Amino acid sequence: MTMSSSRPGSPGPGRTERLVLPGVLTAAQAARTVAGIAAAQRPDGAIPWFRGHHLDPWDHVEAAMALDAAGEHARAEAAYRWLAEHQNGDGSWYAAYADGAADEPTDRSRETNFVAYVAVGVWHHYLSTGDDAFLDRMWPTVFAAVEFVLRLQQPGGQIGWKREDDGTDRTEALLTGCSSVHHALRCALAIAEHREEPQPDWELALGLLGHAIRHHPERFSDKNRYSMDWYYPVLGGAVTGAAAKERIEERWDEFVVPGLGVRCVVPNPWVTGGESCELALTLWAMGESDRAVDILRWIGHLRAEDGMYWTGYVYDDEAIWPEERTTWTAGALLLAVAALGGDEATTAVFGGERLPVGLDPEGCCG
Template sequence: MPPEEITPPRVDGVVTADEVRATAAGIAEWQLPNGMIPWFPGGHADAWNHTEAAMALARTGFVAEAERAYEWLRSTQRPDGAWHQYYLADSIEQDKLDANTCAYVAAGVLHHWLLTRDRGFLETMWEVVEPAIDFVLDLQTPRGEITWARHADGTPWSFALLTGSSSICHSLRCAVTLAEELGHERPDWELSAAQLAHVIEHEPDAFAPKHRWAMDWYYPVLAGVLTGERGREHLAARYDTFVMPERGIRCVSDRPWVTVAETCECTLAHLAVGETEKALEMFSWTRPQRTDDGRYWTGVVYPQQDTFPTGERSTYTAAAVVLAADALDGTAPTAGLFTDGASVAPLVDFDPASRDLDAEVRDPR
């Protein structure tokens, strides 16, 4: 789809297509000449949020800007396939290597392919995706979880995170889809995704306890591991813990701080399990955090209604709004990337006794 034919998403009663494009224009304005998209002017970037911002740019017609963002990823990728945790405009700010941020490039490349069908882009970025995924899978334990990160010297961290492993599971499925599109067979990736999903669903003790954080609550659903009625039950179990009605999703359960990005991601999780009305209502709660230029406050503390971090409006928050609007709008080929399971390779059942795949694909109902 050429850029001039891309119509930004809209969500009736919440945000218009012109408003969504204005939100993306704010991301484009803050993109650096080298393609990097910092969280905010003068701030740092990480590969995960940078990729999310690139998706938002492409979905609203800023395709050239999105491709500059992917070129930045290509040009900064390490020989081992990874990226450092945080980058400034002309330097590395934090040098550890986060598995989740490295894997997410696969989701971004699949999103761009679904939208543009640009074969040249796909073939070029495959050379980025393949080593990134191989780097990530070198951190998979025999049980199946993905260790959070490596130090810059290659030493792995000692624990895994549920949110990160869930996001990686989705990214692995995106990577398998890309491989299939290009005629490459990567059964090792499919096996790793199935084993990882099994651990997420059945072995919660495999992950460091982060129960205060909303992302640990909804990410197994957002990533497509917990589906259908199982996913709905999972979201309902802690809904009252994290949801501030008419406000949004608490970042952590014991603080009255809601964030727009978490609210948008949780919107996607509810949409993924068929709770469309709840998802639409949740997304509507982001509207009060929109500023006149189309950007969004990162977070707000209630009842004071103070912004937190103070005065911060972030590109990753804007990107989350665009992607949630896309899913709710439902008209673009990217709309189901996080919500319907049809855009990514399916998870298959995993037999932990034999470390093998069953023949039957999981039924998501």
């Protein structure tokens, strides 16, 4: 029996053995967090931030991945089915839907990193289940999403931010978003390789994008006040090894608040659960599990009685803010714990050793 057949809010006997981390989660706590995500999921599979708030495609996928890490494969598959059924004709999804209602988009722009992330989730679900039929069903969805994203790739390799509802392309490139797209393209290529359907254009696009992330910061908008721009090039797999270590150490003291978590943006005295969990996942991928566990322990103060996590905490005011508990914050926590616990699908997707790397362009691309 899985958590989906357990009473909402009860511990339940779901597959939580890899979601236990001393000082972070017990099995009962993990199951309660999974139940909290499941309770927010609509019957049609949509996973909004919380009921009554909007759904965005990226966070929807992150929550679905957390459900898979907990053994809630039917719920996760329903989330991907929602994406397949409501994909726009150009391969995209809208940036936001009211409470996950497909017929009520509240932001009709189409953000490239939101669209691309389906590839990460689909590959994670396949690795979690070994379900080739699922991969067959989702391949057209992934293919169309990647093709949409690559239509916004610029000559320097970076990916434009979004396409507006009127068809106007915003060619401004965001480092965090492009780093996430880099990860998604690697997963999309892994799916293509598994299906023995080579995609050389995707390989070249991935190589160009990785080159831009590593060597051409001037091709991206200056958002370096945000912690995501600091760690996402590492989390997305574009920056590795000694360069990753140097990048993280360089700004550690700016963004990390010992005992509390990771700032969203400097100099604001605000730590957030999502950024903290993603940095922990980044540190794990770098082989620094001890520091990753420390950060996850620190954000225990964001855990609510229902097993969900508050978005953030303003430590100068000793105040929770905003007063919301999101499925994606809980999902990020569960994925970080799953990686540290050795969940095979999660480690394969975020560790990246077995993901394709693309074709690195020779020399500089201009």
